[in-house]
Amino acid sequence: DGGITQSPKYLFRKEGQNVTLSCEQNLNHDAMYWYRQDPGQGLRLIYYSQIVNDFQKGDIAEGYSVSREKKESFPLTVTSAQKNPTAFYLCASSIVTGTEQYFGPGTRLTVT
């Protein structure tokens, strides 16, 4: 079955630690995205990648980093510089940017 996987579903970290969220897709999509969702707010774009070895900052990139070494994988690192990292993180992909996006199940990150 084609789709997007994110792991783990729940993640707990201590303040000051970096943490990496996994996102893998087998849809052969060129574009991948990372969003953050907070209660009462719409999804906000953190980073996106149009193609392997290329990525652009979204609206709230500060405190986050990404890599796109393989077409299938777009991991997100939440660094200790992110002031309020506790949130629900969603990964998505699309054939190319501007087309319908397919979402993963999300990772809920709690930092204490």
Add this chain to the structure above:
Amino acid sequence: KNEVEQSPQNLTAQEGEFITINCSYSVGISALHWLQQHPGGGIVSLFMLSSGKKKHGRLIATINIQEKHSSLHITASHPRDSAVYICAVGSGDKLTFGTGTRLAVRP
């Protein structure tokens, strides 16, 4: 003012009722998306449209480009339709999302 406004924020309906969720936007767009988010958090794309109307099963989405407005209709609503419905507008490479409409359908 948010670029994407949805109404209502919360909606409770009785099974079988006809439901309408509205979305207004203030920017130029290339397409509008309707998404469904279930309590577990996963999001499913329902529609992507840039003009007119689309129908899938009991769901209908319409868009009026001149008025910058879209509606999502659910006919013969069912408890399994209970979810958060999110409107998002696409411009260039990015989507801008509304805050969602939380729908509860009671049996």
